[in-house]
Amino acid sequence: MKSNLIDWQTFIGSLIVLLCVTVPLIFFPEAGAEIINMANSFMTGNFGVLYLILGLVSFAFLLFVAFSKNGQIKLGNKDEEREFGTFSWAAMLFAAGIGSSILYWAMIEWAYYYQGPPFGITPESEEAISWAASYGIFHWGPIAWAIYTLPALPIAYFYYVRKTPVLKISEAVRPVLGKLVDGPLGVIVDVLFIFGLMGGAGTTLALGTPMIAEGIHDLTGIPVTLGLKAAVMLLCTLIFAVSAYSGLRRGIKVLSDINLWLAILLLLFIFIVGPTVFISKTTFTSIGIIADNFFQMATWLEPFGNMVGFTKTGFPESWTVFYWAWWVVYAPFVGLFVARISRGRTIREMILGTMIYGTIGCLLFFGILGNFGLFLQLSGTFDVIGYMDEFDAPATIIAILNQLPLSKVMVGLFTVLAIIFLATTFDSSSFILASVVQKQVRSEPMRWNRLFWAFTLCLLPLVLMFIGGLETLQTASIVAGFPVMFIMLLLAWSFMKASSHDIKQSKNYDSPTIHINRREILEKIRLEKEKKQ
Secondary structure, eight states: OOGGGBOHHHHHHHHHHHHHHHHHHHHSHHHHHHHHHHHHHHHHHHHHHHHHHHHHHHHHHHHHHHTSGGGGBBSSOTTOOOSSOHHHHHHHHHHHHHTTHHHHHHHHHHHHHHHSOSTTOOTTSHHHHHHHHHHHHHHTSHHHHHHHHTTHHHHHIIIIISOOOOOOHHHHTHHHHGGGGGSHHHHHHHHHHHHHHHHHHHHHHHHHHHHHHHHHHHHHOOOOOHHHHHHHHHHHHHHHHHHHHHOIIIIIHHHHHHHHHHHHHHHHHHHHHSOHHHHHHHHHHHHHHHHHHHHHHHHOOOTTTTSTTOOOOOHIIIIIIHHHHHHHHHHHHHHHHHHHTOTTSBHHHHHHHHHHHHHHHHHHHIIIIIHHHHHHHHHTSOOHHHHHHHSOHHHHHHHHHTTSTTHHHHHHHHHHHHHHHHHHHHHHHHHHHHHHTBSOOSSSOOHHHHHHHHHHHHHHHHHHHHTTOHHHHHHHHHHHTTTHHHHHHHHHHHHHHHHHHHHHHOTTTTSSSBOOOHHHHHHHHHHHHHHHO
16 A cells, blocks of 8 residues: 555644534534634735735736746756647636636626725616626636746646655745755645635535536436435545546546646537627627726725715625635645646746636637626526526526526436536546645556545545535634645745746857756756856
C-alpha cells in the first residue's frame, strides 16, 4: 500500500477538522448554522473590501507576469511537448473550475439581479434588465479566473521547473516561509485548503443534485425526494470513483472531453432554435456594459448603505463579495489542477489560456442560457419569476428547458451534462486531495488514496443533505477561506522570488522561451559560494 508515502499529519488533520465542523452540524444543526452565518456576515460585512482588492490585484498581477520575463519560462524540460492538446486542456480546466454550478447559475442568476438590481436601481425596470444580463458574466469573468490562476504559478513552477515531487500549497510558499512549512504551519496551510475544497464541493453538490433530480423527475415522473437526491449523489460518486481509479489521462481527460462536446451541442441548439437575435444583441451589449463599468463593478461596496436617507440593499455582500470569497476557497484546488495539466506550456500560455478560455466559456453559458430565460420573461412566453416564486430554482431551470423544441431531448442532454459536470469536478478534486496528502507525486497519486477521497467527498455532503446542512457547510468553507486570502499573497510573492532568482542565474535570459536548467543553476550557486569562501 506504500503508506510511508502518505503525509499522515495532513491526512489525519484534514479529517479531524472536517469532523469537528460536520459532527456539531449533524447533532446541533440550528445552533451551528446560526453561529456560522453570524461569522459569515461579520466577514463579508467588515472585510469585503479585502476580497475585492485581492480580485483586482490578482488580475493586474497575472497580466504583468504573463508579459514579463517570468511569463516566458517553460514548465518542463527544454524539448518537452505539451502533455495535453489545447482542446482537452481547456476542457479539463473549465470542468474542474466551474462544475455543474455553471448550469444552475447561468440559467437563473439574472432573475435575482432583475428583482434586486445593484446601484439602487428600480427593480424590474428597463435599466435593471441590462444589469441583470451583465452581472453574472462579470462575476464569472476575468477576475474569477485570475483568482483561480494565481496559485497555479508557484505550484507549476516548483513541480515542473524546480522538480519538487510534491503538489502542495505549503510547498509553494517555501521561498517565503522557508523551513516553517516543514512544521505545524505547513500542515495548517494544507488543512485549510482541504477544508475549503470540501466546503466548495458541498456547494457544488447543493446546487447540482436538486437540479439533476428535477431533470430525472421531468423525464421519468419519479418524485423528487431525499432518496432520489441521494441516488443521484451516489451515481455521480460511482462515475467519478471509476474515473479517479482510471487516472488523469483515461479518466478525467475523457470525461472532460465528453463534457465539453455535450455543452457545445446544448448551447448551439438553444442559440439556433431560440431567440438568436435577442441572445446575440443582449450578450454583446452586456460585454460593452462590463467593459465600460469594469472597475465600478469590481470596487462597489455600497458605502453609504447605513447612512440616513440611504437604502442598503446588501447586493455587494450577497453577490460580489460572496463570489470572490467562493473563488478564493476553490482557487488553491483549481490552481493545483491547472498546474498539474500544464506541463510543456509556458507560464504565459498557462495564464492567458486559463483566463481567456475560462472567461469565454462562462460568457457563452450566461449569454445563451441566461438570455434565453430572460427572453421568456420579457416576451411573456413564460413567467420565469412567477414560477420560481411558486416552486424553486431547480424546478424553474427544467421548466425553462421545456419551452424549447424537442424539450425532453434537451432536458435529457442537460441532465446528463450536469451529472458529468458534477463527476468531473469531484474527479479532479479527489485527484488533487490525494496529491496533497502524499509526500511525493511522481506522476499520479496512489489509487487507493484517490478512491478514499472520492468517497469522502460524497459521504459528508450526503449526511449533511439529509439534515439540510449543505448550505451551512458552504458558508463554513467561506469563513474558513478567509486566511486563504493571505496565503494567496504569499503564493504570488513566492513565485516572483523563486522565478526571478532562477532567471538571473539562467543562460537563456534573453531567449523568447526561457528554459531553466536547475542543475546548472545549482552548480553555479555552489561555485559562487566556494569563491566567497
